[in-house]
Amino acid sequence: MxxxxxxxxxxxxxxxxxxxxxxxxxxxxxxxxxxxxxxxxxxxxxxxxxxxxxxxxxxxxxxxxxxxxxxxxxxxxxxxxxxxxxxxxxxxxxxxPPDAGAGVPPLQCEGYELAYRLPGSDDLIALIDTGDARDPDAAMARLLDRCVLQARHAGQPVAAIELPPPVIERLQQEMAVHDPGADLRxxxxxxxxxxxxxxxxxxxxxxxxxxxxxxxxxxxxxxxxxxxxxxxxxxxxxxxxxxxxxxxxxxxx
Structure with missing residues (x-):
């Protein structure tokens, strides 16, 4: 070729x-x-x-x-x-591909409201640079910290690392829906x-x-x-x- x-x-x-x-x-x-x-x-x-x-x-x-x-x-x-x-x-x-300029709608789940963006290659490189890529839980925590722009529960701000597992799982699903090309199978x-x-x-x-x-x-x-x-x-x-x-x-x- x-x-x-x-x-x-x-x-x-x-x-x-x-x-x-x-x-x-x-x-x-x-x-x-x-x-x-x-x-x-x-x-x-x-x-x-x-x-x-x-x-x-x-x-x-x-x-x-x-x-x-x-x-x-x-x-x-x-x-x-x-x-x-x-x-x-x-x-x-x-x-x-997703519309890079359109953004994604806020996510409402389990009483939480999240504003977030879709991951890019800079985010993946950041995981590698810190060594988090070898630990799935640490990698997800850092990715959320980078991509969750704002999280609130009952009107109060919440750190991304404090989000409960069901909300994190739903967020992953929404990211996959809005950017299906991020993980081609x-x-x-x-x-x-x-x-x-x-x-x-x-x-x-x-x-x-x-x-x-x-x-x-x-x-x-x-x-x-x-x-x-x-x-x-x-x-x-x-x-x-x-x-x-x-x-x-x-x-x-």
Whole structure:
């Protein structure tokens, strides 16, 4: 799978630079680097504040721009270990993103009234930075502390950490309703043993894996043609993928 021949922000040289820049970053931050490359007019810090479904809708668009609409997935059955190879379409998975500017209505539950916002990637990164991501209860407490803007009970303010479990559960359900793309699941059935299961689908990780494979192959092509003809990396990349392959075929005989 290779990116469609592109120019400017999504040209091969720029993609390689973004890939190199993002190597040492957390996967959530890698996605923001790629989004910044594709939409340079958006302020860099804005991506992390968008609801996850809105952000991921842009990642779906970027994947389609670079690699087309087919998603090749490999999943091992948790029951028998059989490898399932799937070819899905982005349209099979892409949900309708929430309206980033509309906000969400207040939640009234068990006598509590909550004003809240939908989580973004900045919130998830904050959990990782504090180590809370390894503890589900601590992670939820910190996420609530960040996303619950105001909570009141019987007219009195209440700290997010003091919300009772039924209210927290209802809030999670409402967040999922208003941002279904935040946690995409693929329902699967193993053809070997018939076991049914689901897997979370992460478009950010899928995009990065595709870009990583492409970058490694492209660097190998640059090495081959630079060694054969003495061309620089920019000269090799300027040829475009199809012409590079023709030259490589001639070099390799």
């Amino acid at each position: 290779s990116p469609h021949d592109g120019h400017g922000a999504l040209g091969a040289q720029a993609l390689l630079q973004a890939w190199e820049q993002a190597q040492a970053l957390h996967p959530l931050q890698r996605a923001d680097v790629l989004l910044g490359l594709a939409w340079p007019e958006v302020a860099p810090g804005a991506w992390g504040t968008l609801p996850l479904g809105t952000r991921d809708a842009h990642l779906f668009t970027l994947f389609e721009t670079l690699f087309g609409a087919t998603l090749d997935l490999r999943v091992d059955c948790p029951a028998c270990g059989e490898a399932l190879e799937l070819a899905l379409r982005t349209t099979d998975l892409r949900p309708e 693929v329902a699967l059935a193993c053809p070997a043993c018939g076991h049914g299961f689901d897997r979370r689908f992460d478009i950010g990780a899928t995009l990065w894996d595709a870009l990583d494979d492409w970058a490694e192959r492209t660097l190998a092509e640059v090495h081959t043609l630079a060694s054969a003809y003495g061309w620089s990396e920019p000269q090799v990349l300027a040829l475009g993928a199809a012409r590079r392959q023709r030259y490589i075929a001639m070099v390799q005989g």
